[in-house]
Amino acid sequence: MPTLWLVVLLFALAAVGFVLGRSRALATAGGDARALHSLPTYYGLNVALSALVPALGVLAIWVLAQPILIETRVSGMIPDELIPEGTTRGLVMSDVRRVADGLDEAVRQGSLTKSEADNLRSDATDVRARLGEVGVALGSDVRPEVLTAAQQFRRMTTTGNIAMIVVIGMLAAGGLAFAYTRTNKDFRARNVVEQGVLALLILAASLAILTTVGIVLSMLFETLNFFKLHPWTDFFFGSTWAPNFRGDSELSILPLLWGTLYISFLALLVAVPIGLFAAIYLSEYANRHTRAFAKPLLEILAGIPTIVYGLFALLTVGPALVKVFGRGEDGLLGVDWMTGATSVLTAGVVMGIMLIPFVSSLSDDIINAVPQAMRDGSLGLGATKSETVRQVVLPAALPGIVGAVLLAASRAIGETMIVVMGAGAIAKFSLNPLESMTTITTRIVSQLTGDTDFASPETLVAFALGLTLFVLTLGLNVLALYIVRTYREQYE
């Protein structure tokens, strides 16, 4: 693994640079650290960073870019007429990569020498059998053009790796030398290091943002592919969700969206009052001891994996609801409204329970942000605690609480495990909460699990669903954050 060793080497070089820079700075000041512009460590850090950062940056880009470059070069070498009927250039290239990897493996295990691997001819040797010996299984015999391309691939990779080591090494040495010669007692190493730290932080922040952009873009491309294969009018305005693999699927998001919203609504109906009241109790009534013990307990509830909630829905809540609303004469109500354990109500209730700590801890923070002076003002006028909460604290905290509820709603809409296990799989428009229904997230899971090929609309629809979900929750989050932020400004 040359890259790993290269990185180790770079760090070693940086360590050397640190010691060198530090001692040179001290030397120029005649050994008196007080004569330096900055602390000696800063000079060391400056040299170390100058050696390390540009080299690492170029290394990262190189490692990402080299395979792409080589791939396009090699794939360009295969003439169109040599690509067999029924496959694509991409499939041929994946063969090439497998053969190249196989050759690498064979050389590593010693069954082929380096020059043998480079000069192997498919008409002289049974490449498939030779590679099979070292544990690389190939689907078919290796065609001569694939073998040549694979050998070319290996050659270019080797050259690339050598070039990489040389360039990176020179860059690191150059950076070290440059910073080293600049080091003297008046050099403002502290400011340079400050800039370095700033650059590091910006890098981290932009990586996070870039990842988000990347996710959205990849979803977007697949979604566009989907809309090439399936009319967007059916997706957005159709009324039926009926995928089948004969090619006449009806793939409308609306019934799924209905299920999602209905279940989320029930969940909020459970979570908002309970969560809010819990928050009010904790922040306004509970004494310090109760608070110290009840708050972490509520937060543990937030840490339970959603799959566990799913089990709870499937094994406990669902059957309990059936006992109440189903089983005819044997049931508690003597009615037969509910047949299976999975239903909108099951999923809604369990999801509501999951959201309670979320709502309560957000509302608790918001209620605590209402200044004590406000409560004092109300209590000082002879209001009771609940009058104070109702008439002063809650109105003051209301925008923040609305924000918290919206955040909870977006969690509910995106929640997957509980609905997969508790809601059922039938896509339909119905108001009956005792029937099973399905949601966007459940359908994404079911469209993408099992054998899938990423070319049929039945699979690609998952990306369109995912993107819609993303836009929906993003919108809710932005709205919620906007509301919370305007509210924060109210008390400086």
Add this chain to the structure above:
Amino acid sequence: MNDMTLLERDVDTKNIKIAANNVQVYYGDTHAIKDVNVQIEDKTVTAFIGPSGCGKSTFLRCLNRMNDTIDICRVEGDILLDGEDIYDPKVDPVQLRAKVGMVFQKPNPFPKSIYDNIAYGPRIHGLARNKAELDDIVEKSLRRGAIWDEVKDRLDAPGTGLSGGQQQRLCIARAVATEPEVLLMDEPCSALDPIATAQVEELIDELRQNYSVVIVTHSMQQAARVSQKTAFFHLGNLVEFGETGHIFTNPEDPRTESYITGRIG
């Protein structure tokens, strides 16, 4: 307690509204009020003076049990309102605070309209039978708070949008609106200009006809102008308490004298 005899003489002649005996207040381990005895008379203005941090606000907050809202605060001794111990478990602090109103050191208008700020107390206590009566109370209170002219055209605007001094007067008007028997005012004029100050002092004088008023102030002139009784606090102790004229012209304790003449504080 060398002024005890002087106090006892007053007890005979005047009607005692609030009597505090051996009051101690602790914030956790901090002893903030040390063994304070004070008698607050009805239909009188009592001024609390003393250097910053000496416990004036703390003691004032004991008088309507606002210290209950501070977790770490502990009050000992007894405080009698009309002869009844306000820290007795039977006493409802909510009722007590309706009787003993308070204007806080920092203005704290509710994030509601100016009208609703004033109407808050009357609504809670059911002081108005209909909208017209409530309107009346609001106007009267705002006038007494010397802020009516400034806000009469924007009663629907939020109270938090007023200037600091206006907020202070709004809070005074709000406290007056519930018609308390005792009004505790913690530096009510700290952010007011001389004209508004004069108006608030006028209000205090007017309130004195029916109620008893306790005012914390850092202005010696104000204490001298509005109060009949003055209490001087220092480091949690009540150093001296007596007739305002007496305290300002002829203080008995050297600490009082140096504070009044500006040498400590």
